[in-house]
Every structure is written in C-alpha cells, then in structure tokens.
Amino acid sequence: MADDRNAQGPTTGIVPHLTIPSRGGQAAIEFYTRAFGAEEVRRMLAEDGERLMHAWLRINGGDVLLHDEFPEYGHEPDIVPKGVIIHLQVDDADEWWNRAILAGGIPVFPLSDQFWGDRYGQLRDPFGHTWSIGSPIRKQEG
Structure with missing residues (x-):
C-alpha cells in the first residue's frame, strides 16, 4: 500500500x-x-x-x-442525511452487523437472508447516515 x-x-x-x-x-x-x-x-x-x-x-x-x-461556508445547518445508503459488502454480515449495533447503530431493515442470495440489512448510524451490510448467504454443511 x-x-x-x-x-x-x-x-x-x-x-x-x-x-x-x-x-x-x-x-x-x-x-x-x-x-x-x-x-x-x-x-x-x-x-x-x-x-x-x-x-x-x-x-x-x-x-x-x-x-x-x-x-459559514454555505453548508446547510442541522442537516438530516437522507436519500443515500452506503453499502458494505463484507465476508460475514452477522459479525459486522452485531459490531455496528453494539457500537450504537440503529436497525432500519433487519439483517436477514434475501432472495438475491445475500444476508443483508440496513442500519442508521448515530449521525443519521444509513448503511447497508451484506454478504453471500452461507450454505449449511451436512
């Protein structure tokens, strides 16, 4: 790097x-x-x-x-973020989700298995920004 x-x-x-x-x-x-x-x-x-x-x-x-x-530089005061979701494609959605919730993230769309093949959910950070977390659904062995 x-x-x-x-x-x-x-x-x-x-x-x-x-x-x-x-x-x-x-x-x-x-x-x-x-x-x-x-x-x-x-x-x-x-x-x-x-x-x-x-x-x-x-x-x-x-x-x-x-x-x-x-x-003072033209930014909107007391902004409420909306209209954008920042996506994190990760190796283990459950691990990332749990860590974010423990840190203070607020669930918006519960983490669950989705029809398109990902485990996916959305949360809002304490500053109003929405994040989605996803990873491929893990197949059960056996």
Whole structure:
C-alpha cells in the first residue's frame, strides 16, 4: 500500500464525503472505528480547534471522507442525511452487523437472508447516515 499520509484524500474512484451534523465529526470517527473497523488516515481540525474540517477513513478497503457542518461556508445547518445508503459488502454480515449495533447503530431493515442470495440489512448510524451490510448467504454443511 502506498504511503498516503501526506495526501488530503483518495486520488481515484468514487468516495462518499459525509457531512456530520451538530459538531459530531470526531465522535463519528470513533463510532466508525468501533462499528466498522475504520482506519484513520488523516484528521484535520478547523481553526476553532473543535470542529472537524476534514477526515479520511478507510473502511473495508474503501475510503470515506467526512467533516462537520460549516454553515459559514454555505453548508446547510442541522442537516438530516437522507436519500443515500452506503453499502458494505463484507465476508460475514452477522459479525459486522452485531459490531455496528453494539457500537450504537440503529436497525432500519433487519439483517436477514434475501432472495438475491445475500444476508443483508440496513442500519442508521448515530449521525443519521444509513448503511447497508451484506454478504453471500452461507450454505449449511451436512
């Protein structure tokens, strides 16, 4: 893996960039670390020393950027995330699901076996973002 500690963020691909409401950016990093095993690549605070200006996380091999709200730069204050689901395709949906729920995720669509062949569910993180978790259904041996 390339040493990207000096980069501001990923240089290729499509990367979700999440706005975290109510100055919750630093708490979001902690949640994503506990819930999804996020690795922090970079964190920058704003000049006020409190708000998160920029963070770069790596989750399950993919990148996620996030920041606090900045109404003074035209961001909508007290944003309520909606209309997007961030999907995690993983090796063991039950393991990832349980870890996320224990960290504070709220079930939206219960984890269960689906007709398309995945074990799949959706949860909402404490900051309003919806995540789906899926893995191939494991066949019973015997």
